[in-house]
Amino acid sequence: MPIDRRTFLSASAASAAWLGLPAPDPMAGAMAGAPAAARSQGTERKPLRILILGGTNLTGPHNVRYALERGHSVSIFTRGKTQPGLFQDAFQEVEHLIGDREDNLEALKGREWDAVIDASGRKESWTRATAELLKDAAKTYLYISSTGVYYPYLKAGLDESDPPALEDPSKGKNGSYAYGVMKARSENVAREAFGEDRAIVVRPGYIVGPLDRTHRGTYWPTRIRRGGDVVVPGAKADLVQQIDVRDLTEFMIRLLERGGGGTYNATGPGTPTSMAEFVYGVKGAFSSDVTWHWIDDQEFLSEHRLTFAIPWIMPEGDHLGSQRISVQKAREASLTFRPIAKTALDTLEWYDTLPMEKQNSPPMALSPDRETKILTAWKAR
Ligand SMILES: NC(=O)c1ccc[n+]([C@@H]2O[C@H](COP(=O)([O-])OP(=O)(O)OC[C@H]3O[C@@H](n4cnc5c(N)ncnc54)[C@H](OP(=O)(O)O)[C@@H]3O)[C@@H](O)[C@H]2O)c1
Numbered sequence: 535m536p537i538d539r540r541t542f543l544s545a546s547a548a549s550a551a552w553l554g555l556p557a558p559d560p561m562a563g564a565m566a567g568a569p570a571a572a573r574s575q576g577t578e579r580k581p582l583r584i585l586i587l588g589g590t591n592l593t594g595p596h597n598v599r600y601a602l603e604r605g606h607s608v609s610i611f612t613r614g615k616t617q618p619g620l621f622q623d624a625f626q627e628v629e630h631l632i633g634d635r636e637d638n639l640e641a642l643k644g645r646e647w648d649a650v651i652d653a654s655g656r657k658e659s660w661t662r663a664t665a666e667l668l669k670d671a672a673k674t675y676l677y678i679s680s681t682g683v684y685y686p687y688l689k690a691g692l693d694e695s696d697p698p699a700l701e702d703p704s705k706g707k708n709g710s711y712a713y714g715v716m717k718a719r720s721e722n723v724a725r726e727a728f729g730e731d732r733a734i735v736v737r738p739g740y741i742v743g744p745l746d747r748t749h750r751g752t753y754w755p756t757r758i759r760r761g762g763d764v765v766v767p768g769a770k771a772d773l774v775q776q777i778d779v780r781d782l783t784e785f786m787i788r789l790l791e792r793g794g795g796g797t798y799n800a801t802g803p804g805t806p807t808s809m810a811e812f813v814y815g816v817k818g819a820f821s822s823d824v825t826w827h828w829i830d831d832q833e834f835l836s837e838h839r840l841t842f843a844i845p846w847i848m849p850e851g852d853h854l855g856s857q858r859i860s861v862q863k864a865r866e867a868s869l870t871f872r873p874i875a876k877t878a879l880d881t882l883e884w885y886d887t888l889p890m891e892k893q894n895s896p897p898m899a900l901s902p903d904r905e906t907k908i909l910t911a912w913k914a915r
Contacts, residue, residue: 582606582790583646585672587635587664588653589628590616592745593678596783597651598625604787611642612654635660639667649674649790652724661720665727674790676734677724681799681859683737685714686852693860694797710852721797731795736786739801739859740844743779743877744884750844751776752885753898754816755878761822765905765912767840767848769830770810774845775801775857778877785869798864802871806858809846815874829912838908843899 584601588594589610598621601608609629621628631641635654642664650672655661665675683698698718704711717737725733742751757764782800789798807815817824829835832848841848847856861869885893900908 579605579791582648584608584649584651584787584790585642585645585647585668586610586651586653587655588612588651590618590621591653592741592747592779593653593783593786595621595625595745596743596779597653597786598628600780600784600787602627604791606787609645609647635664639663642667642671645671647672649676651786651790652677652720655679655717655720658716658719658723662723662727665724669727674732674734674793674795675724675728676736676786676790677721678786679717679721679735679737680713681737681739681801681856682710682714683718683721684855684859685710687854687856687859688852690855690858691860692799692855692858694799694863725795729795733795734786734789735797736782736789737797737799738777738782739799739857740776741779741782742776742845742881744880745779746881747892749894749896749898751877751881753843753900754813755819755882756885756894756898757900758813758816758824758878759820759822759882761820761824763825763827763906763909764813765827765829765840765900765909766809766813766846767829767835767843768809768846770808770828772809772846772849773806773857774809774812774847775803775807775859776845777802778872781869781871785864785867788868792867796863796867798867798869799859799861800864800869801859801861802869803874804861804865804869804871807874812845812874816878819875819878827909827912829908834912834915838911840900840908 582601584606586594586597586608589598589608590612594610598608598610602625607627609631611631611633613634614630614632633639633641635657647668650664650668652661652664652675655677661677668675681692684692684696685699699711699715700718700722702708702711702715706712721735724735727733740750746752777800781802785800789796813826829840832850835841835848845857847853849857
C-alpha cells in the first residue's frame with residue numbers, strides 16, 4: 535500500500551532523527567550543506583570515496599550515516615525500487631547510481647572508489663560481476679556475508695578458521711544450506727578478484743535495530759513493553775546472539791579506514807549472553823509490569839512449533855552452535871556493542887513511526903493469540 539505524503543514526511547523526519555541526521559527539510563539541512571572535510575575536522579582520518587552496492591534497506595542507511603559523519607563520501611547503487619527517496623533530504627550528498635546487478639552495471643563503469651561495500655550480494659554471479667568490474671577501480675571490496683556460512687552449526691565456538699560448505703548437499707531443498715553456500719562462494723569470488731589483502735568479508739549474525747523490517751528484532755521490545763504474561767521459550771541459560779545494525783555498520787566503516795583484508799564474524803553481544811540476560815536486558819528499557827513464564831521443555835515447544843523467537847533458537851541438531859559463534863577476532867579489530875536496552879529503545883522509536891499496516895508485517899515470532907494458547911496449554915499439561 536503506498537504511503538501518503540504526511541506519513542512519509544513524518545517517517546522521514548523520525549528516521550532522520552534516530553539515524554542522527556537533520557530533519558528532512560532542505561532549509562534545515564545543517565549537515566547536508568556542510569562539506570565532508572568540515573565534519574571530519576580535528577581528525578587525521580583520510581576521507582574515503584565509498585561505493586555501496588545496495589544502501590537503501592537495513593545496513594545501507596546506517597553505513598551512509600556513519601561514513602558521512604566520519605568525513606567520507608558515498609555513492610550507492612540500486613535499482614531505485616527499495617524506498618525511493620526515503621532519505622533523499624537527509625542524504626543530499628549521497629550520489630545515487632541506478633542499475634541492476636542482474637544485467638546492468640553501466641553506471642559503475644569508468645569510475646573509481648577507495649572502497650566498495652557489497653551489501654546486496656544475493657547471488658554468486660552478482661558478486662563475480664561487480665568484483666571483476668571493480669578490481670582495478672577500487673582498493674578494497676567489503677563483502678557482507680553471514681554467519682549462515684557455518685550452517686549446519688554443529689559445534690560451539692565456530693570461528694573464522696572453520697571452513698564453510700561450498701556445495702549444497704540438499705540441492706536447494708534446504709534454504710539454510712543454499713543461502714550459506716551462496717554466501718561462502720560469493721566470499722571466495724570477492725577474495726579471488728581483489729586478493730586476500732584487499733578483500734574484507736564480514737559475517738553478521740541476526741541484524742537488529744532501527745530499520746529491521748523482518749521484525750525479528752522488534753518482537754522482544756514490543757512484547758516486553760506491552761507487559762503482562764510473557765512466554766519465554768528455552769532454558770534461562772541458553773545462549774543468544776544478535777547484532778545492532780549500528781554496531782555492525784560502524785565496524786565495517788572502521789575496517790575500511792584501517793585498510794587491508796580479512797574475514798570477521800560479526801555478531802553480539804561481546805561476551806556470551808544467556809536468554810535470561812537478554813530478556814532482562816530488554817526489560818531494563820521499560821517500566822511495564824511483566825510476569826515471566828519460562829517454557830524449557832523442548833518436546834512441548836516442538837509440539838507447539840515454538841522452536842525460535844530470535845535471538846533464541848532451539849540449541850539442538852543443525853542449530854546447536856548457531857548462537858555460540860566466536861566474535862573474538864572482530865572484537866580485537868574494534869567491533870563494539872551497544873547495550874541491549876539501548877538497542878531495544880531505539881528499535882521501538884523507529885517501529886512506532888511505521889504505518890500501522892507495516893507494524894508486525896511480516897508476522898513476528900508469536901502473535902498475542904498464539905502466546906495465550908501456548909501458555910494455557912503449558913499450565914494445563
Ligand atoms: N538481515 C539479517 O539479519 C542479515 C544477517 C546476516 C547477513 N545479512 C546480509 O546483510 C546484507 C545487507 O542486508 P540489507 O538488508 O542491508 O540489504 P539487502 O536487503 O540484502 O539489499 C537491499 C539493497 O540492495 C538493492 N538491490 C536489490 N536488488 C538489486 C539489484 N538486482 N540490483 C541492484 N541493487 C539491488 C536494494 O535496492 P533496490 O531494491 O532499489 O534495487 C537495496 O538497496 C545482505 O547481503 C544480507 O544477506 C543480513
